[in-house]
Amino acid sequence: MIPSIFAYFAPTSVAEAIGLLTQYGDEAKVLAGGHSLLPAMKLRLAAPGVLIDINKIAELRGVVINGQINIGALTTWHTIEHHVGLKGVCGVLPEAVAQIGDIQVRNRGTLGGALAHADPSADATAVVLALDAQIRTHGPNGERTIAASDFFTDMLSTALEPSELITAVICHKLGAGEGAAYVKFPHPASRYAIVGAAAYVKLSDGKISTCRVAVTGAGPVPTRQGDTEQAMLGSDGSAEAVAKAAKVSGATMDILGDIHASEDYRRAMVKVYTKRALTTAIARARG
Amino acid sequence: MTTISVTVNGKQYTHDVEPRTLLVHFLREQLNLTGTHIGCDTSQCGACVVHINGVSVKSCTTLAVQADGAQVTTIEGLADGATLHPLQEGFWEKHGLQCGYCTPGMIMAAADLLKNNPNPSDDEIRHGLEGNLCRCTGYENIVKAVRYAADKMSAASVS
Numbered sequence: 001m002i003p004s005i006f007a008y009f010a011p012t013s014v015a016e017a018i019g020l021l022t023q024y025g026d027e028a029k030v031l032a033g034g035h036s037l038l039p040a041m042k043l044r045l046a047a048p049g050v051l052i053d054i055n056k057i058a059e060l061r062g063v064v065i066n067g068q069i070n071i072g073a074l075t076t077w078h079t080i081e082h083h084v085g086l087k088g089v090c091g092v093l094p095e096a097v098a099q100i101g102d103i104q105v106r107n108r109g110t111l112g113g114a115l116a117h118a119d120p121s122a123d124a125t126a127v128v129l130a131l132d133a134q135i136r137t138h139g140p141n142g143e144r145t146i147a148a149s150d151f152f153t154d155m156l157s158t159a160l161e162p163s164e165l166i167t168a169v170i171c172h173k174l175g176a177g178e179g180a181a182y183v184k185f186p187h188p189a190s191r192y193a194i195v196g197a198a199a200y201v202k203l204s205d206g207k208i209s210t211c212r213v214a215v216t217g218a219g220p221v222p223t224r225q226g227d228t229e230q231a232m233l234g235s236d237g238s239a240e241a242v243a244k245a246a247k248v249s250g251a252t253m254d255i256l257g258d259i260h261a262s263e264d265y266r267r268a269m270v271k272v273y274t275k276r277a278l279t280t281a282i283a284r285a286r287g
Numbered sequence: 288m289t290t291i292s293v294t295v296n297g298k299q300y301t302h303d304v305e306p307r308t309l310l311v312h313f314l315r316e317q318l319n320l321t322g323t324h325i326g327c328d329t330s331q332c333g334a335c336v337v338h339i340n341g342v343s344v345k346s347c348t349t350l351a352v353q354a355d356g357a358q359v360t361t362i363e364g365l366a367d368g369a370t371l372h373p374l375q376e377g378f379w380e381k382h383g384l385q386c387g388y389c390t391p392g393m394i395m396a397a398a399d400l401l402k403n404n405p406n407p408s409d410d411e412i413r414h415g416l417e418g419n420l421c422r423c424t425g426y427e428n429i430v431k432a433v434r435y436a437a438d439k440m441s442a443a444s445v446s
């Protein structure tokens with residue numbers, strides 16, 4: 001299928017892109033990797049009158065690691081997956097990204113595009129929640145930083161304003177006593193998450209002092225699991241403690257059923273994958 | 288209409304395209320390079336895989352305007368004159384195809400896989416071809432064909 005007609009612009013700076021977004025308003029859509037937007041346009045589920053291709057904006061691409069980690073919105077899955085520096089300071093990102101789709105999807109798809117699209121089965125959404133990442137945006141009124149926990153508002157909806165661009169994602173480097181993991185049950189054809197779980201833990205004196213768990217794929221919105229996190233705090237991270245905490249994962253979130261997996265099945269898998277993610281994150285934190 | 292200049296299999300083309308033209312339609316319908324196939328509407332089958340600047344992409348999920356200024360390689364550009372590429376030879380020798388519909392995409396995806404991982408395990412070959420669907424072969428002989436090419440290419444680079 002062929003997309004419906006649109007006008008095409010390829011700005012070379014963030015300011016120029018925002019100018020175009022402001023000028024064309026609701027008619028315009030940003031094109032990043034195109035691996036969510038173009039399939040939707042081919043099926044005519046989306047029919048923007050104006051397409052603003054941001055791929056020529058070099059400043060949006062690449063990973064910078066100094067005091068913290070700054071990943072440009074246009075950085076592809078491929079770059080993140082194979083980034084040697086990232087493997088050392090935040091291995092959960094390459095780990096999660098390597099599980100996305102297939103090589104060709106990872107060659108094109110971008111971190112900023114996935115977060116802006118907020119597909120309920122996307123992988124990176126859960127990871128940025130578990131890492132407590134900050135999402136940098138740029139719009140007509142200047143720059144903003146939005147916490148990942150405030151970013152995903154509803155199914156396919158985010159806190160992003162219509163004329164705003166995501167410019168980067170910022171997360172902190174994981175050090176001694178910290179560990180994170182992402183595990184997923186992939187759909188066999190698309191590899192999208194039927195259920196995915198990301199976990200982050202920090203150990204202080206052998207006890208869990210910080211814990212964040214996020215679940216994707218199971219419901220309309222990627223969701224932090226507050227009850228599970230609370231149950232882990234202060235525990236020694238033993239298998240019993242993890243099993244107990246995982247039991248309440250998903251209890252208070254909306255869970256959807258579809259042709260791929262029923263609601264009950266997803267509810268059960270949320271617990272299983274939460275347990276696996278926590279177990280691996282704790283093992284990594286122990287070093 | 289937008290004018291684009293693309294080098295395809297070493298030859299430069301300058302053409303007018305509508306911005307909504309998908310790269311696969313540009314290759315097949317404007318350049319008559321029909322080796323690149325279309326097997327789905329959902330970006331899942333991989334029949335359309337080509338290389339843009341050496342990187343494998345699904346040409347059904349890329350706009351032709353996005354290839355402006357780029358080097359594109361399709362299945363037609365893989366052989367060296369009359370000498371088949373080791374992957375083409377592997378698919379021939381190991382019967383890596385039946386109807387052949389998926390084959391151009393399989394080979395282009397496998398070429399990218401071998402570039403990044405010249406000696407993959409059978410598991411890595413299967414994992415690396417996740418984006419390519421074949422409804423005929425059961426994949427077994429496709430894995431053998433890629434293995435054949437990997438062995439031949441690494442033998443060639445040693446000698």
Ligand SMILES: Cc1cc2nc3c(=O)[nH]c(=O)nc-3n(C[C@H](O)[C@H](O)[C@H](O)COP(=O)(O)OP(=O)(O)OC[C@H]3O[C@@H](n4cnc5c(N)ncnc54)[C@H](O)[C@@H]3O)c2cc1C
Binds near residue numbers: 035101109117119190
């Ligand atoms: C076959 C297939 C399998 C896939 N499997 C998976 C999978 O297993 N897991 C997974 O997580 N994803 C999967 N994906 C989705 C893929 O990762 C997409 O690439 C990703 O979700 C969107 O990123 P993109 O760069 O392609 O965005 P685009 O498609 O270009 O854009 C998506 C949306 O975000 C907006 N947008 C893009 N960039 C910005 C920005 N910087 N600022 C503001 N708005 C922006 C666009 O306007 C559009 O609305 C799959 C896709 C395909 C085709």
Ligand code: FES
Binds near residue numbers: 328330333345347
């Ligand atoms: S035609 Fe099926 S992935 Fe491109």
Ligand code: FES
Binds near residue numbers: 387389420421422423
């Ligand atoms: S050989 Fe027929 S689809 Fe693969």
